[in-house]
Amino acid sequence: MGVRERVLVRVGLAGRWVRALAWATLVANSVLVVTGGAVRLTASGLGCPTWPRCTEGSYTPHGELDLHAAIEFGNRMLTFVLVAIAIATFVSAWGTRRRDLRGMATVLALGIPAQAVIGGITVLTDLNPWVVSLHLLCSLAIIGLSVRFLLSVDAPLPAPRSGPLAVLAWLTFATAWVVLYVGTVVTGSGPHAGDLDAKRNGLDPLQWSQLHADVVFLLVGLTVGLLLAVQAAGRPDARRVVVVLLAIELGQGAIGFVQYFTDLPEVLVGFHMLGAALVSASVTWVLLRVRRPAVDATRPVAAGATQTGAAHTSEA
DSSP states (O other): OOHHHHHHHHHHHHHHHHHHHHHHHHHHHHHHHHHHHHHHHTTOTTSSOSSSSSBTTBSSOOSSOOHHHHHHHHHHHHHHHHHHHHHHHHHHHHHTTOHHHHHHHHHHHHHHHHHHHHHHHHHHTTSOHHHHHHHHHHHHHHHHHHHHHHHTSSSOOOOOOOSHHHHHHHHHHHHHHHHHHHHHHHHHHSSOOSSTTOOOOOOOHHHHHHHHHHHHHHHHHHHHHHHHHHHHTTOHHHHHHHHHHHHHHHHHHHHHHHHHHTTOOHHHHHHHHHHHHHHHHHHHHHHHHHHSOOTTSSSOOOHHHHHHHHHHHHHO
């Protein structure tokens, strides 16, 4: 086997690993949002009262291990799982010889220690609600980038298109992020602080909940408009993903209304946080699919040939 053939085999093997690791990255970061929510909802945010150690004298809880310390320490241990996945993803992406995958894998890998530091600052500031908000928003951004990475595995994404559809997709994307941000502000004003003694942001939860609901209605309206627009434009590839986004929005909205009128039960709040992760993932998927139509939607291409061709294209 010649040098060229060995390179192509190596690129193909790396490509197969990258897809599995891309899914692992997306799932692991979504799970982290849920486990982080569990820390807050069980008032375990200061179960380990300092950082990077758990206590002043140890990196692990000592003495009688109570539930709060176990939950917080367990959540910290998930960082090592994310680090392992990020390293494996980076190595596999490097083996594909594609600059786009290498760049995204680098950002995803750097996001893990950055999030660990923000989490440490959260603890050191006694769960400052604005830092907690930043911590969650960074996780949601990593989830969005994970979706882009996953969609790029088989081949580099097509060049973006402009026009009314793209504008509407951008408006939907931006509004979704306003919804996510306002949701963190509402959380920062509510009862689930992560610790019984943690301070809240001092804002009126009733007013901010109303604003949150208003922006959600705007988001649903924009999504319905985008669905009708892609249907009229004859874009079945985009229509499918917009339907998924709309379903997630309606489910997330229903959970939000129920939890508001039932005094924010922890289980529903936990599902609402999972919904936030799904919104970030799906709205990214919609934006990419609308602006960058799938090139293989009507013309199938063999996966191996796509990976090989993409590798040479990115190196050219």
